[in-house]
Amino acid sequence: KAGVTQTPRYLIKTRGQQVTLSCSPISGHRSVSWYQQTPGQGLQFLFEYFSETQRNKGNFPGRFSGRQFSNSRSEMNVSTLELGDSALYLCASTQQSNTEAFFGQGTRLTVV
Amino acid sequence: GIQVEQSPPDLILQEGANSTLRCNFSDSVNNLQWFHQNPWGQLINLFYIPSGTKQNGRLSATTVATERYSLLYISSSQTTDSGVYFCAADDYNNNDMRFGAGTRLTVKP
Numbered sequence: 001k002a003g004v005t006q007t008p009r010y011l012i013k014t015r016g017q018q019v020t021l022s023c024s025p026i027s028g029h030r031s032v033s034w035y036q037q038t039p040g041q042g043l044q045f046l047f048e049y050f051s052e053t054q055r056n057k058g059n060f061p062g063r064f065s066g067r068q069f070s071n072s073r074s075e076m077n078v079s080t081l082e083l084g085d086s087a088l089y090l091c092a093s094t095q096q097s098n099t100e101a102f103f104g105q106g107t108r109l110t111v112v
Numbered sequence: 113g114i115q116v117e118q119s120p121p122d123l124i125l126q127e128g129a130n131s132t133l134r135c136n137f138s139d140s141v142n143n144l145q146w147f148h149q150n151p152w153g154q155l156i157n158l159f160y161i162p163s164g165t166k167q168n169g170r171l172s173a174t175t176v177a178t179e180r181y182s183l184l185y186i187s188s189s190q191t192t193d194s195g196v197y198f199c200a201a202d203d204y205n206n207n208d209m210r211f212g213a214g215t216r217l218t219v220k221p
């Protein structure tokens with residue numbers, strides 16, 4: 001069974017640009033959650049999608065958005081990038097809510 | 113939301129030693145997991161343990177839900193055990209898993 005796949009693995013963007021990250025969950029998993037990891041703030045929850053609906057959102061500005069497709073794949077978008085958005089973005093897949101979560105390898109975003 | 117605290121923040125051991133990592137949480141949990149973050153950043157599942165005790169080789173974990181803590185035991189530590197260990201939990205009201213700040217383990221040969 002394939003694991004959680006995140007693309008791309010590495011990304012360098014310029015301030016003011018936008019970026020889209022992709023996450024393909026484990027087959028059969030319907031919930032996808034996104035997290036941001038930075039040295040200063042640790043691992044912080046961004047949002048969770050289940051059956052194409054955002055069910056929960058963390059404390060991040062509106063520049064951070066996401067969506068989920070009918071095949072459960074999810075994308076997150078960050079617009080008007082700031083230097084502080086440089087982070088490791090991790091995606092987690094669960095079969096349904098509040099069950100064991102499995103993480104992808106992450107996308108390391110650098111904003112210059 | 114639920115608050116998760118881990119201790120100690122840093123731990124340095126000699127190879128072969130045993131260690132205990134602790135995770136305290138502020139409310140009843142629906143889900144509790146332990147992860148090891150590898151050098152490339154991926155979170156590797158160690159245990160899914162909202163309650164009870166589990167063992168996997170040299171690692172074991174115990175969660176005492178009524179007292180709101182979980183422990184991760186590493187026996188006969190090896191240099192490959194080095195890295196950051198995270199505890200994460202979510203409660204019955206939210207679908208967002210909250211992470212502790214992690215314990216950075218260094219095992220010296």
